[in-house]
Amino acid sequence: MRTLLCFLFALITCCLLAQDVNRIKITERLDDVSLGKVLRLLRNKYDLKIAYDDALITGITVDGAYTGLSVTNFLDQILKNKGIDYQLLNGKILLTPKRVDLDINTPSLYDLTVFGSVVDANTGENLPNALVRVRGSTKGTSTNKDGYFILPEVPTDTSTIEVSYLGFKKAEIKLAPGKNKSTLRFLMEESALELSEFVVVENLRKTVSYGDEISQMTIDPENLSALPSLGEFDIFRSLQLLPGISGTDETSSALTIRNSPSAHNLVLFDGFTIYRLDHFFGVYSAVNADAVRNIQVYKGGFGAKYGGRVSGVVDITGKTGSFNEPNYSLGVNLLSARFSANVPIDGGQGALHFSARRAYTDIIRSKLFENLYRNFRDGSNDLDGINAADVLRPDFHFYDMNLKTTYKFSDKDIVSLSAYRGKDILDANFEDIFRDDNNNITRIQEVEEHADWGNTGLGLMWSRNWGANFNSNLQLAYSNHFYRYNYSDTTSDANGNVRRSYDLDRFNNVRDIQVNLRNEAFLGNKHKVDFGVNYSNLDVTSELMINDQERLSGRLFNGGGSLLSLYTSDKYYLTGKLLITPGIRYNLSSVSNKGFLSHRLAAIYQFNQHFEIKASTGKYYQIIREQTFDDPFTNAQDGWIISDQDNQSTPNSLSILDANHWIAGFQYQKNNLTIDVEFYSKQISGLNENIVSYIYNPITDTRSPRINDAGGTSNIIGVDFLVQKEIGNYQGWLSYTRSKATNQFASINDGDEIPAREDQRNELKLVNILELADWNLSATWTYGSGRPFYEPQITFITDSQGNTINYDVNNRTKTITRLPAYHRLDVSVARKFENEYMKGEFGISILNAYNRLNIQSRRLNREALNNLIDENPSGALPANLYRNIALLDFTPSIFLNLYF
Numbered sequence: 001m002r003t004l005l006c007f008l009f010a011l012i013t014c015c016l017l018a019q020d021v022n023r024i025k026i027t028e029r030l031d032d033v034s035l036g037k038v039l040r041l042l043r044n045k046y047d048l049k050i051a052y053d054d055a056l057i058t059g060i061t062v063d064g065a066y067t068g069l070s071v072t073n074f075l076d077q078i079l080k081n082k083g084i085d086y087q088l089l090n091g092k093i094l095l096t097p098k099r100v101d102l103d104i105n106t107p108s109l110y111d112l113t114v115f116g117s118v119v120d121a122n123t124g125e126n127l128p129n130a131l132v133r134v135r136g137s138t139k140g141t142s143t144n145k146d147g148y149f150i151l152p153e154v155p156t157d158t159s160t161i162e163v164s165y166l167g168f169k170k171a172e173i174k175l176a177p178g179k180n181k182s183t184l185r186f187l188m189e190e191s192a193l194e195l196s197e198f199v200v201v202e203n204l205r206k207t208v209s210y211g212d213e214i215s216q217m218t219i220d221p222e223n224l225s226a227l228p229s230l231g232e233f234d235i236f237r238s239l240q241l242l243p244g245i246s247g248t249d250e251t252s253s254a255l256t257i258r259n260s261p262s263a264h265n266l267v268l269f270d271g272f273t274i275y276r277l278d279h280f281f282g283v284y285s286a287v288n289a290d291a292v293r294n295i296q297v298y299k300g301g302f303g304a305k306y307g308g309r310v311s312g313v314v315d316i317t318g319k320t321g322s323f324n325e326p327n328y329s330l331g332v333n334l335l336s337a338r339f340s341a342n343v344p345i346d347g348g349q350g351a352l353h354f355s356a357r358r359a360y361t362d363i364i365r366s367k368l369f370e371n372l373y374r375n376f377r378d379g380s381n382d383l384d385g386i387n388a389a390d391v392l393r394p395d396f397h398f399y400d401m402n403l404k405t406t407y408k409f410s411d412k413d414i415v416s417l418s419a420y421r422g423k424d425i426l427d428a429n430f431e432d433i434f435r436d437d438n439n440n441i442t443r444i445q446e447v448e449e450h451a452d453w454g455n456t457g458l459g460l461m462w463s464r465n466w467g468a469n470f471n472s473n474l475q476l477a478y479s480n481h482f483y484r485y486n487y488s489d490t491t492s493d494a495n496g497n498v499r500r501s502y503d504l505d506r507f508n509n510v511r512d513i514q515v516n517l518r519n520e521a522f523l524g525n526k527h528k529v530d531f532g533v534n535y536s537n538l539d540v541t542s543e544l545m546i547n548d549q550e551r552l553s554g555r556l557f558n559g560g561g562s563l564l565s566l567y568t569s570d571k572y573y574l575t576g577k578l579l580i581t582p583g584i585r586y587n588l589s590s591v592s593n594k595g596f597l598s599h600r601l602a603a604i605y606q607f608n609q610h611f612e613i614k615a616s617t618g619k620y621y622q623i624i625r626e627q628t629f630d631d632p633f634t635n636a637q638d639g640w641i642i643s644d645q646d647n648q649s650t651p652n653s654l655s656i657l658d659a660n661h662w663i664a665g666f667q668y669q670k671n672n673l674t675i676d677v678e679f680y681s682k683q684i685s686g687l688n689e690n691i692v693s694y695i696y697n698p699i700t701d702t703r704s705p706r707i708n709d710a711g712g713t714s715n716i717i718g719v720d721f722l723v724q725k726e727i728g729n730y731q732g733w734l735s736y737t738r739s740k741a742t743n744q745f746a747s748i749n750d751g752d753e754i755p756a757r758e759d760q761r762n763e764l765k766l767v768n769i770l771e772l773a774d775w776n777l778s779a780t781w782t783y784g785s786g787r788p789f790y791e792p793q794i795t796f797i798t799d800s801q802g803n804t805i806n807y808d809v810n811n812r813t814k815t816i817t818r819l820p821a822y823h824r825l826d827v828s829v830a831r832k833f834e835n836e837y838m839k840g841e842f843g844i845s846i847l848n849a850y851n852r853l854n855i856q857s858r859r860l861n862r863e864a865l866n867n868l869i870d871e872n873p874s875g876a877l878p879a880n881l882y883r884n885i886a887l888l889d890f891t892p893s894i895f896l897n898l899y900f
Contacts, residue, residue, distance in 0.1 A: 231333025
């Protein structure tokens, strides 16, 4: 009886709800409006509950005028010939695909090759680096930069081809005998859902994924906004959450990959090189995430098509724009604002992307800005003894712009033009007055600082799909990096007499013009051959002036040169489960007039769909490099220069960097669980640093700099470990790196082995992201063991009365200490909202949520040493010989993002 009553109650409820739906009358005029917007209109304006899958509706538009229609009549008309059915269930409208009877026949073809493209269904963009494989097979391939793929050795013409792409749902096409298989076109749908009532069977909204090459990883830029940040999602800072990429400095967007300096990595954006990776002294990345379609990270062992660096590669593909409907976005936070637009041109034959952002820190100096700038300033040697909180009122801002236009002249020809410009501008001048205990003026310090730096990039690319087995890509690229810095510091006594003056001018400029030709050829069913040529013409200027005297001129550079590189590699399936990839790259430098041949070799053995082992080795060369200044007294930044000799060069010439990589590991993937482990070893030679000591001369009664070249080698070993899991709306990962990096310099510590500056033995990162219907929640926790700190040997010079009259700083003899361990918790909460016109999110991020005091480095307290001589020569030696440079404390930031 109870069961019968429950059934009747449910039936009556359904009827009442259905009657409510049937009483609604819809009147709308729709001019080529997307079906998604129409459904949001029904939900918000007519209070209808609708459940559907994005994959069902994306790319469908509605056009027409509708007056006084019932809900069912309206749906009948707008869904006619759209391949979509609907049903009313408990007062809710459920959209479902029309049933299609599949005719699965006996295979007629075996061991065939299929090719096609992978496309974003929403914008019409071709998707690069999508993974394509036959269901149930261990073999696969990936799309090229233009979104095309060729998949050999497909078992039969009834096989199912699967495509996966980070941030999108899996797509599949079942081949059918007798039908044209010359071109497959996969339409990829984003995995985010419109309504909380709809349950996803498989949510692929990952943030991190692995590519089909060793040490290759991918970050989804569309999902970065869920991670904690300083107000906007950040490309390079998010990469720091991956294993093997250091993330223990929230004020630096540099990429320390597997214990190598950031300058040892190649960073490409649409083919042109980005030489400077930061805005705002490292707080922001140089690249706006709104302009990014895809990011490929190679932590080592990269293939022959990449060269010119000895550590890693970050290859960024910019957004093409939209070939379908225009869309826009707007974001604002406490430091900056940004805007982006993606629009079709020429009726969808082409697409245009434009994005821009600008900091308004020159107009509104928020508390966050003051904290960040003070953090940068405290890290400088130039302002020892100044109370930065009281005197710093800088005029500072940055901006960047991206423009990319793409045109499909035919099904085989695509032409695109990508342009980028980013710049930081700083002007500051102030003075500080020092007083004694009686409030008398003891000295006056006046400081002026001016700087601007940034990047310009331009890439013109033509891609040609010649046929099923051959693709070509021709590109002209231009890159320019510039850095100009002037700092002057004058100290006077109470009478205005100058006691000490210091002036530093630093200039670094790189102009890089490149021509690249890349080709892909498929030979039979077992070989994918890549081959091409790269020509780079470089012009570099690096200058440093201190007190109007050129210094370190032996290691500065003003000149140019060219680099010609030829490469080839072959992805060869030796067996059905064993893939080997041999390759070679030949480089010829006009500066040294020498050639360098480097090899590549990688192997992957796929035991089954879930488990593989992998190994690779390679030889790498780097000709354009950063020169390191190890000067305890100046704030001169490192600068790009060109090497002019090989590793057997004379002491007066700068060596070319070379490295040997060795990598081995395994990967397991099943049931939304990924476990990846890689052991790595790198040996790098050709290191060079300018070691500056300050030695007292009793004859002239002065302390003057002495410069020594330190040439050396580096040895790096380690293991990267990643565990990633997705459960429903939750995704998270644990990354851990255990490593050791040591350097040897003949002129430092008598040639003894010392820890490298990047030597961090342990680093652990925990990342958690929970995406709910109306909220995004995330938290990251980072731990790093203490990095090394180099203390130069300091000797105090006294007179016959025991007064301190000067001191020596011997930077060739170093005491190695360790900074305290680093750890911090970052959290982010964002509220999502939408209506028929837009979507959006409003949130708050908190960096260092439990206010940990983390030490970035230490600085020699030059002011304390000078005061010892000037004001208290008979006193005790200064206790504050070094001062700690602290990182950010508890730092909240709010943000607003809108999408139209």
